[in-house]
Amino acid sequence: MLGLAVDAVFAMICLALGLAFYRLAQGPRLPSRVVALELITSLVIGTVAVYAIKSGVEEFLDVAIVTGLLGFMATVGFARYIEKGGPRND
Template structure:
């Protein structure tokens, strides 16, 4: 079972790196918002895997809070972009 968890953790970490690259490069603000949402989602997945590996149920509370914060940040950025956003993109 630990080999499966390690391979899943490796895949999520690779996805996290790719999401970070998209967040860094852009090219536009909506692309960065989607990358930020993907970053938050992958982080929740990593926390979930660590919860399974460590067998600590309290980490699920951290994953839930992280998921809610990621959702609220996405809603906030979407409203910002909808209202015109920055003028330089």
């Protein structure tokens, strides 16, 4: 039952990643793309967690920690960039 659930969740995350990539490509402006990137970070954390269960290797959780940290830093950096400067033709 757990194996089936893992596969089902993988399928869900794949679909979600596709939708998030659509929003990333579509825009319409930079903040929306950043939101899509943030969602992709969450989805990657979810993928890593599910893969840790599938493979039985608990060390994968460290990857999730690093991904979470990086995602937050990137989002805050982007927000700073949008607020404070840069050319306005996103």
